[in-house]
Amino acid sequence: MLDLKFVRENPQLVEEAMRNKGEEADLEEFLRLDEKRRSLLAKVEALKNKRNTVSRQIGELKRKGQDAQELLAQMKEVAEEIRLIDGAVREVEDKMQAILYYFPNIPDEDVPVGKDENDNVQVRSFGRPPEFSFTPKAHWELGESLGILDFPAAGKITGTRFALYRGAGARLERALINFMLDLHTKEHGYTEIFPPFLVHRHSMIGTGQLPKFAEDAFKVEGTDYYLIPTAEVPVTNLHREEILPGEALPIKYVAYSACFRAEAGAHGRDTRGLIRQHQFNKVELVKFVKPEDSSRELELLVADAEKVLQLLGLPYRVMLMCTGELGFAAAKKYDLEVWMPAYNTYREISSCSNFRDFQARRAGIRYRPDRGSKASYVHTLNGSGVAIGRTVAALLENYQQPDGSVLLPEVLAPYFGDDLLIKALSKR
RNA sequence: GGAUGGGUGGCCGAGUCUGGUUGAAGGCGGUGGUCUCGAAAACCACUGUGGAGUAACCCUCCACCGGAGGUUCGAAUCCUCUCCCAUCCGCCA
Numbered sequence: 001m002l003d004l005k006f007v008r009e010n011p012q013l014v015e016e017a018m019r020n021k022g023e024e025a026d027l028e029e030f031l032r033l034d035e036k037r038r039s040l041l042a043k044v045e046a047l048k049n050k051r052n053t054v055s056r057q058i059g060e061l062k063r064k065g066q067d068a069q070e071l072l073a074q075m076k077e078v079a080e081e082i083r084l085i086d087g088a089v090r091e092v093e094d095k096m097q098a099i100l101y102y103f104p105n106i107p108d109e110d111v112p113v114g115k116d117e118n119d120n121v122q123v124r125s126f127g128r129p130p131e132f133s134f135t136p137k138a139h140w141e142l143g144e145s146l147g148i149l150d151f152p153a154a155g156k157i158t159g160t161r162f163a164l165y166r167g168a169g170a171r172l173e174r175a176l177i178n179f180m181l182d183l184h185t186k187e188h189g190y191t192e193i194f195p196p197f198l199v200h201r202h203s204m205i206g207t208g209q210l211p212k213f214a215e216d217a218f219k220v221e222g223t224d225y226y227l228i229p230t231a232e233v234p235v236t237n238l239h240r241e242e243i244l245p246g247e248a249l250p251i252k253y254v255a256y257s258a259c260f261r262a263e264a265g266a267h268g269r270d271t272r273g274l275i276r277q278h279q280f281n282k283v284e285l286v287k288f289v290k291p292e293d294s295s296r297e298l299e300l301l302v303a304d305a306e307k308v309l310q311l312l313g314l315p316y317r318v319m320l321m322c323t324g325e326l327g328f329a330a331a332k333k334y335d336l337e338v339w340m341p342a343y344n345t346y347r348e349i350s351s352c353s354n355f356r357d358f359q360a361r362r363a364g365i366r367y368r369p370d371r372g373s374k375a376s377y378v379h380t381l382n383g384s385g386v387a388i389g390r391t392v393a394a395l396l397e398n399y400q401q402p403d404g405s406v407l408l409p410e411v412l413a414p415y416f417g418d419d420l421l422i423k424a425l426s427k428r
Numbered sequence: 429g430g431a432u433g434g435g436u437g438g439c440c441g442a443g444u445c446u447g448g449u450u451g452a453a454g455g456c457g458g459u460g461g462u463c464u465c466g467a468a469a470a471c472c473a474c475u476g477u478g479g480a481g482u483a484a485c486c487c488u489c490c491a492c493c494g495g496a497g498g499u500u501c502g503a504a505u506c507c508u509c510u511c512c513c514a515u516c517c518g519c520c521a
Binding site: 062 | 438502
């Protein structure tokens with residue numbers, strides 16, 4: 001959420017941000033309502049002042065046992081007038097709030113202006129796509145022939161866009177979660193959080209999933225609970241409506257969670273494999289930092305996520321997202337894209353964003369720079385560190401052998417077990 | 429699910445029965461000062477947030493005692509609804 005005063009004083013910047021991000025909200029109506037609100041406030045506050053003054057007089061008179069009938073009658077009218085204008089003010093404010101929630105965050109100045117993925121800028125890359133002496137198989141083919149991924153079974157139990165992992169597949173998923181959590185806690189200084197997977201509406205609003213993206217979320221019928229689309233939601237809201245001491249910053253959390261996404265509007269895309277699921281696992285990094293540090297902290301966050309892929313030996317590239325790909329709440333975003341042999345291209349495996357004070361304002365997360373000084377909003381950042389399902393897919397495809405087996409990288413041995421070769425079992 | 433007790437400023441904690449200078453006693457913490465070679469202690473002063481007016485972080489006014497309504501000239505205080513917390517009982521992984 002943007003600051004009301006910021007919008008009032010910089011309408012052209014808001015306009016520009018909406019244009020570049022491809023977002024829409026009624027800025028003109030908003031500014032008109034703002035004027036109306038202020039004129040109403042001037043009126044009603046003068047009346048309230050009168051009411052307060054006279055009410056005090058009435059109290060005084062009553063205490064002395066004198067008659068206050070005349071003032072009482074007079075104030076009855078004033079009270080009615082106040083009630084009317086207050087109602088009007090609230091109506092205007094509700095409308096303003098509704099629009100304010102729909103203004104996107106302002107992109108950083110170094111974010112390239114662009115429309116779609118073709119305008120993203122590659123920042124750097126790591127590793128080389130492996131060369132195969134055979135035609136590499138897609139991960140779902142490998143997974144099925146190895147007996148470690150069973151999509152038909154998931155379809156039978158639940159439906160499309162769900163996966164069932166079996167045997168070594170299930171163990172690999174679990175191993176990756178632990179590998180990433182250990183890396184970020186032991187090497188990168190994050191504190192591990194295991195959050196609730198269901199949150200209420202205020203949390204969803206706090207991080208920006210609501211009200212605008214309601215159709216992307218799963219809501220539990222008959223309750224006010226939503227299945228989290230990412231651990232970002234519970235973990236960022238951990239400090240909702242709090243004032244953090246300045247010396248506590250930066251705060252760095254890492255959390256594993258299952259993630260649930262309706263994937264509305266993604267019909268027909270990535271229908272096969274692990275790439276796009278209604279439920280997937282993810283290890284998420286979340287930071288709360290001082291405003292002056294957030295640009296640097298984003299770079300560090302990206303580096304922490306990259307470390308995962310480097311250790312796993314997966315080729316990837318770092319992309320700086322253009323304005324059109326930034327998303328609603330982010331001011332700047334890098335995507336990590338991992339090489340997928342069967343797709344013959346790079347696919348997103350991590351998304352690292354700086355939200356500046358956009359989420360913090362919505363969620364009321366502040367800090368006190370020094371003891372005794374005024375509280376102001378923190379900056380929040382988060383990024384996948386990284387998506388587990390897509391990592392499994394990438395490992396299967398990149399480490400596949402001519403005979404259809406998969407040889408996992410050494411670094412996973414402590415988590416997966418010493419036998420890193422996944423072979424097809426003859427059983428059925 | 430049933431019963432009871434609670435939610436007040438950065439924190440603790442009065443006030444609610446008996447509505448009226450109560451933005452809210454007192455304490456802690458914080459800031460500034462006196463004292464001191466310096467520090468501690470003691471003492472003094474200051475110390476919430478948001479909004480409107482304004483060139484303005486001076487000032488004036490308005491709002492805020494979990495949240496939303498209501499009664500009233502006037503609500504932290506009375507009424508209704510709701511959320512959360514604690515304890516006990518029941519149920520349960």
